[in-house]
Amino acid sequence: MIEKTLQNEFVQLLAAHQKLVHTICSLYYLLPEDRQDLFQEIALQLWKSYPTFNHQSKITTWIYRVAINTVFAKIRKEKSRPKSDSFSEAAFQVPQPETPFEQVEAIADLYRAIHQLSDVDKAIVMLYLDEHSYEEIANIVKMSRTNVSTRIGRIKARLEKRLKPQTQ
Amino acid sequence: MNLDEWKSQWEAYKDRTGEAYRLSDDQLSDLLTDAPGFRPAGRLSRRILLNLGMGLFLVMIGSGC
Incomplete structure (x- = not known):
């Protein structure tokens, strides 16, 4: 029940700021399926770290931090990323x-x-x-x-x- | 042209990209629950219970109960 409430709260937050995440995805990947994969990875990483987000920094700063870390981790894992x-x-x-x-x-x-x-x-x-x-x-x-x-x-x-x- | 003068274009780009790829709340929820290999703690415990239940059920069928 608590998990569901927290998830609903998080989804609302993600919905309000998804434009930012889509923008990041579009700058690192050109193919729609790659962008979708990255969007999901970022969403999951945000969801994982959401319980520890203390609201002391701006929400966009937190999203950027998690998203950019996720992008760099994904890029490091890929051996042959198309130029x-x-x-x-x-x-x-x-x-x-x-x-x-x-x-x-x-x-x-x-x-x-x-x-x-x-x-x-x-x-x-x-x-x-x-x-x-x-x-x-x-x-x-x-x-x-x-x-x-x-x-x-x-x-x-x-x-x-x-x-x-x-x-x- | 100074890069700062491109901030309006940057805002417009974000708006267009956000609008073009916007996901509904349900789609966003699905992203969190449908991810392969991602198991929040609550889901993991439910999965263990389900596996135990299925195991018991199969043992009962196998033993003729």
């Missing part, structure tokens, strides 16, 4: 009907540019774009603040260079 450049352009399409073409293009450009980054840099840029502080990012990706700051500088330069031609 993103082995996929066709269609794999990078952002799903959305009834949206102005220019806006879809801009979003797809950003997605494509982030997808080209290393696994760690993807996590850092996601957290940066979601306005987490350098301390929070350092804590989630288990790096020093200085290292995070340096990496963000490099990532910004790289992405801004890639995104520049589309903005002219």
